[in-house]
Every structure is written in C-alpha cells, then in structure tokens.
Amino acid sequence: AQTVTQSQPEMSVQEAETVTLSCTYDTSESDYYLFWYKQPPSRQMILVIRQEAYKQQNATENRFSVNFQKAAKSFSLKISDSQLGDAAMYFCAYRSATDSWGKFQFGAGTQVVVTP
C-alpha cells in the first residue's frame, strides 16, 4: 500500500515571502499522479497543482510550483510571494494510475500560517 508523509505539521511564512512544504511517498508503482490540495477554513478541498509521474518537468501554477524527484519519491510544494489568502491546511495526495479515479492517499497535512 502507498503511504504519503508530510513531516511538517505547521509552517509559518511572512507575506510576500516563500515557503516550501515537503512531501514524501512510498510506492512500488512507476505510473501515478501526485497532487497538492488546499483546505481553507471553509473545509472545501481545492486543487493547487498536479503532477503526472511520467512527466519529468515540474508543474507550475502561477505562484505555486513543485519539485518532483521521482527517484527520491519526493514532491515538495513551493509557494512564492505568499498572500494572506494562502493560509490553509495543505495536503499532499497520491493517486495510483492502476487504481480507480476517486481513490487518493492523502498525507496528514501541513498548516500554513501567513503573517502580515
């Protein structure tokens, strides 16, 4: 079974600064998908960024980028120019390419606190 580990329970960052959230995963599969989801106090999970394992290029979405190291099974998220609206719980998630669409394996989450 796959496991996803987020070792940072909480990270604090000042507005306009950069913060990096770490995520490692354990799998024997070669084809899979990795995600970062954001859960603000409204509780709704929002997709931040997605990475297909077969793509070597790191995904980027505006101020959010990932560092995907397949051999090391590492998938970190960098938030640049942090904004107050970035404050939320961030979850790293793994989806096998051979299992069904709706089955994610989530990490425990990292709470991001943004200070003015």
Next chain:
Amino acid sequence: KAGVTQTPRYLIKTRGQQVTLSCSPISGHRSVSWYQQTPGQGLQFLFEYFSETQRNKGNFPGRFSGRQFSNSRSEMNVSTLELGDSALYLCASSLRGEMNTEAFFGQGTRLTVV
C-alpha cells in the same frame, strides 16, 4: 456553474442511530467519491461510484454504505453510529472518473455522534 453540494452541512446524532448524507455532484459529472476526515486518522477513502456502480471501496466496516442514483447524486449511510464516526465527510465529483481528470470537492458534512 454550481459546485459540489453536500447536505446537510452539520448533523448531530446519537450513538446507535443511523444517518444518511447526500452529495450532489457538479452538473454533468458522473463519478463521485467519498472521504472521512478525522483529526486522528486524517483523510480516508470510503467509496467511489460511477454511473450508479460502486467501483471501489475503502477499508470501512459494513455499517458504511453508499449508492448513486441515475442523476449522479450520491448518498452514504452509516448505521448503528459509534462515537468514532464523528468526522467531516467529504465528497468529490469528476466528469468521467478518468485518471487525468480533476476531483472537485464539496464543503463536507460535519457529523457529530453523542
């Protein structure tokens, strides 16, 4: 267009009772999955439905069941509630339930068992 709608938003039940939670996916979406979120266990996969068929099921006891209707709306049922069933229940929907499609989540139903 409207997002994923979960009802009710909050629910308080007594141990031993049963409960039904509802999830209306985004219009046109045919796949729905359910998750239980607790502080201790985190997010755990419950089940997934596509076109009224259960495609996958997580490691939960038989007290947890679900179904999907022809209009893609889904319900999950928990019978004989236990205190440990207190959690946020999230559902997500997808257009076709394919691997390269995004999961859109609802705001969840907060269930408290007393």
